[in-house]
Amino acid sequence: MATSPTAKVSGNGTSGAQRWKEMSKPEVGDWRVKGGLAQMLKGGVIMDVVTPDQAKVAEDAGAVAVMALERVPSDIRRDGGVARMSDPDLISGIIDTVSIPVMAKARIGHFVEAQILEALGVDYCDESEVLTPADNEYHIDKWQYKMPYVCGARNIGEALRRIGEGAAMIRTKGEAGTGDIVHAVTHARQILADIRTIQNAPTEELMSLARDYQAPYELVVEVARTGKLPVVNFAAGGIATPADAALLMQIGVEGVFVGSGIFKSDNPAKMADAIVRATTHFNDPDMLAEISRGLGDAMPGIEANKIPEEQQLQTRGW
Amino acid sequence: MVGQVNGVADTSGQPKIGVLALQGDFAEHIHMLGEIGICAVEVRKVEQLSEIDGLIIPGGESTTIVKLLGMFGFIDELHRHVDSGMALWGTCAGMIVIARDLADPYPTPLNLIDIGVARNYFGRQVDSFEAELEIDGMDGAPMRAVFIRAPIVQDTGDDVETLAVIPATDDGRPEQAVAVKSGRVLATSFHPELTEDTRLHTLFVQLAEEARTDASRRASLHHLTEETPSTV
Numbered sequence: 001m002a003t004s005p006t007a008k009v010s011g012n013g014t015s016g017a018q019r020w021k022e023m024s025k026p027e028v029g030d031w032r033v034k035g036g037l038a039q040m041l042k043g044g045v046i047m048d049v050v051t052p053d054q055a056k057v058a059e060d061a062g063a064v065a066v067m068a069l070e071r072v073p074s075d076i077r078r079d080g081g082v083a084r085m086s087d088p089d090l091i092s093g094i095i096d097t098v099s100i101p102v103m104a105k106a107r108i109g110h111f112v113e114a115q116i117l118e119a120l121g122v123d124y125c126d127e128s129e130v131l132t133p134a135d136n137e138y139h140i141d142k143w144q145y146k147m148p149y150v151c152g153a154r155n156i157g158e159a160l161r162r163i164g165e166g167a168a169m170i171r172t173k174g175e176a177g178t179g180d181i182v183h184a185v186t187h188a189r190q191i192l193a194d195i196r197t198i199q200n201a202p203t204e205e206l207m208s209l210a211r212d213y214q215a216p217y218e219l220v221v222e223v224a225r226t227g228k229l230p231v232v233n234f235a236a237g238g239i240a241t242p243a244d245a246a247l248l249m250q251i252g253v254e255g256v257f258v259g260s261g262i263f264k265s266d267n268p269a270k271m272a273d274a275i276v277r278a279t280t281h282f283n284d285p286d287m288l289a290e291i292s293r294g295l296g297d298a299m300p301g302i303e304a305n306k307i308p309e310e311q312q313l314q315t316r317g318w
Numbered sequence: 319m320v321g322q323v324n325g326v327a328d329t330s331g332q333p334k335i336g337v338l339a340l341q342g343d344f345a346e347h348i349h350m351l352g353e354i355g356i357c358a359v360e361v362r363k364v365e366q367l368s369e370i371d372g373l374i375i376p377g378g379e380s381t382t383i384v385k386l387l388g389m390f391g392f393i394d395e396l397h398r399h400v401d402s403g404m405a406l407w408g409t410c411a412g413m414i415v416i417a418r419d420l421a422d423p424y425p426t427p428l429n430l431i432d433i434g435v436a437r438n439y440f441g442r443q444v445d446s447f448e449a450e451l452e453i454d455g456m457d458g459a460p461m462r463a464v465f466i467r468a469p470i471v472q473d474t475g476d477d478v479e480t481l482a483v484i485p486a487t488d489d490g491r492p493e494q495a496v497a498v499k500s501g502r503v504l505a506t507s508f509h510p511e512l513t514e515d516t517r518l519h520t521l522f523v524q525l526a527e528e529a530r531t532d533a534s535r536r537a538s539l540h541h542l543t544e545e546t547p548s549t550v
Contacts, residue, residue, distance in 0.1 A: 033446040036466045036512050039343040040377045040411065062386060064341065064379040099422065100379055101443060101467065123443035123467075146444040280340050280386055281362065 034148035034168035037101065037124065038232035041065055041169075041255055045245065045276050046234070048072050048259040050090075052097035058262070061272035065101040065124065067257065068094040073130045073177030073313070074260035074299065083131045085113040091120050103150070108317045109135025111144075118147040124169070126150050127162075129316035130176045130259075139317065142166030152236065154187045154314060156194030156223070157213035161318075163230055164216040170229055172253070173314040174237015177260050179301030181244045183314060184237045188251050191233065199227045237314070240265070240298040242278030242291050249282035266296030333371040333405075333526035336361035340386040342378020342411060346511035350519045364395050368539070372405035372502075372526030375412030377466070377509050380437065383415050384425040393428060400430050403535035405502040405525040413505040414469050421472060431503045432475025439470040439494070439507075451508070453497060453518070454481045461515050463496070463508035470507055471495035482506075502529055 044064030049055040055066045070086045071079065085106055095102045101123035106113035108127055113134075117125050125147050127140050142149040143166035152173035153159035159170045172191070174184030198209055198220055206224055210217040222230050235248035236257035245256045258275055265271040274291050281287040309315060335351055337344040339360035351358040359366065361373065373396075375383065387393055400406050408416040414435055417427040421436040440447070446467055450460040461482075474480065474495065482497035496507035497518075502525045510518045529535055 030448060032464055032512060033448060033466060036464055036509060037443055037446065039346060039512065040379065040466060042343055042345070042378075043339070043341040044379060044382055059381060060385075062341075062382045062389075064382050099424065099437060100381055118444065121442045121444060148443065276382070276386070277389065284362075 031168070035231050037148060038150070038169035041101070041234075042232060043280060044255045045272075045279050046103065046255070046257045047262050047272060048257075049094065049263070052093045054263055054268070055094045055098045055102075057269050058272055059098045059100050061269060062276040063100060063272065064255070065103055066094065066098060067103045067105065067126065067259075068122075069105055072260040072263060074179070074264055074302075075177075076130060077177040077302075077313075083107075085110070085116065085131070088116065088120055091117070091122065095121060105131050106140070107131040108133040109138050109140060111140045114140050114145065114147070118145055122147060124148050124150055126171075127167075128152065129173060129313050133316050139165055142168075150234075152314070152317065153191065155190045155213070156198070157215045158318070159191055159229060159233075160213065160215035160219040160223070163219055167231065169232050169234065171234040171236040171257055172248075174235070174239075175304040175307065176237045176313050177302075178238050178304040178307070179240040179261060179264075179299045180304035181238045181240070181247065183304050184235050184239065184248060185251065187237070187314075188235050188248055188253050191229070192252050195223055195228065198223045238304060239275075240301065241271075241295075242274045242288060245275050246278045246282035246288055249279060255279065261299050264299035266298075270295055271298070332356060333523060333530040334359070334369060335372045335374065335523065335526050336366060336370040337374045337376060338383070338387075338412075340378075340390070341382050342376040343509070343511060344374075344376045346509075347374050347376050347409075347519075350511050350516055351523070353514075354516050354520055354523065356519075356523055362390075364391050367392075367395050367399045367404070370404070370526075371530040372407070372522060373399075374522070375406070375408040375415050376511065377410040377412065380411040380414035381425045383411055384427070387415070387428070396428060396430065399539075400503065402538040403502060403529050403532050405504075405522065405529045406430060407504040407506075407522045407525075409506050409509055409511065410466065410468060413471075413507060416503065416505060418475070431498070431500050431505055432478050433471045433498055433500075433505060434473040435469045436472050437469045438467050440465060440468055443467055449484070451482050451484075451496070454479075456481075456517055456521075458517070461510070461517065462513050463510075464512045465496075465508050468496075468507045471498050471505070474498060475500070477501070502526075 041064045046065045047058040047063045048067045068091045076083045103124040104122045105126045105128040148168040150169040151162035151167040172187035210220040234255045235253040240261040335358045337347045348358045416430040417435040418429045451463040478500040480495045486493045
């Protein structure tokens with residue numbers, strides 16, 4: 001096997017570079033490339049960080065990506081006021097510090113914040129209900145970007161609407177900043193139950209299901225065919241311990257986001273490390289018991305079921 | 319026990335292939351192997367290395383995979399099994415993990431194939447792309463290759479053959495190797511598991527079959543298994 005492909009090509013009079021251009025249409029930012037990055041994150045933990053130092057702690061602990069933001073959700077919840085995209089200086093500082101992918105949040109419908117994040121070289125944009133929505137009616141047209149998007153969802157309809165708009169990854173909304181897992185569990189179970197309903201329906205019922213879920217028909221048909229979302233599905237919103245992460249993994253998500261749960265705990269480096277281990281060995285109770293020992297206090301929580309609906313973050317977006 | 323040498327099957331008629339399932343797109347590799355009639359296993363524990371003829375380290379985050387490999391005691395055992403002749407294939411992050419050294423200081427790769435690798439060579443996620451690739455020794459149409467924050471092979475040792483390159487570009491980017499092979503160890507910058515093209519998986523199954531029927535490997539594995547203290 002001495003000849004390289006270029007040598008073969010050069011043999012018939014065309015330069016390697018020319019031939020490469022002819023036979024390739026490198027489609028930067030196309031669907032498979034966008035969704036593909038999310039595939040690479042599977043089985044991993046994505047951690048919220050507010051400084052480059054925290055980003056380094058997250059990377060050293062084995063995070064597959066970091067979410068760069070100015071305040072973690074529990075502080076946003078406590079402080080109130082309008083929560084916006086982070087300062088580009090902060091995001092660039094984190095991008096320069098770590099080699100893992102960097103995500104950042106734009107407000108729902110704020111496509112200019114998204115344009116700025118793309119210009120900064122952010123690897124994934126979270127169009128997030130944790131920030132104050134910029135548009136009460138419309139989400140961002142996510143097809144317009146090379147940068148892939150992750151969006152929150154509480155049920156299959158919401159997930160497929162976001163995918164219809166171009167989201168390449170879905171996460172549960174949960175109730176961010178509470179340290180209470182109950183809504184993430186509810187949303188993950190709801191999405192999986194909806195998928196089973198679609199999968200078990202005879203084909204003539206799919207259009208009615210699409211109507212009921214307010215979801216694009218073509219995507220409902222695809223779910224019926226494959227038995228899963230067309231993109232990767234993570235859990236987010238209230239994960240605070242290794243057991244929380246493993247619970248969601250056993251329920252059937254493909255990875256987890258941890259927001260306030262790490263840097264609001266007693267020992268962030270230890271908690272980060274433990275949640276990474278638990279997400280890999282989510283199905284092994286002996287390992288989970290070992291992993292859960294001596295971590296110190298998890299983040300202080302708020303019981304999510306006692307938060308009045310108008311103060312919930314998950315009801316933002318549709 | 320007929321047909322078994324300390325857990326290594328030899329009469330099933332096909333090689334046993336594992337996909338490292340610590341993190342990344344291992345499910346896609348298992349699916350691709352299923353398409354060509356191989357029922358692969360998810361490898362999460364180091365003991366499982368004794369039961370397989372070939373291991374795929376999938377795409378994922380290389381820093382995470384290296385950390386988890388160290389955390390769960392894989393590194394020395396991987397060396398012993400690869401030295402004894404087990405087949406190994408790293409895709410994207412997996413290629414970074416098995417490289418001799420990297421252009422950047424972090425993470426520390428395992429040195430299971432004699433190549434130097436540069437991570438995120440083409441840039442950030444917004445620069446990820448797909449392209450057609452001709453693979454040396456592979457019949458048929460060029461392969462559709464998906465490059466996601468992809469690494470490239472910067473230099474290769476004497477025993478490493480280059481199977482595919484990205485040609486030099488007019489703006490001065492030199493030719494870069496993106497698929498290489500050394501003995502039974504294969505490394506690719508891109509993700510065949512994200513396409514429907516099973517040709518590289520078929521090649522890897524052939525390498526694992528060589529490993530399965532390799533009498534000297536079986537002898538050394540027997541020895542190796544005897545020596546390995548049980549962690550159960």
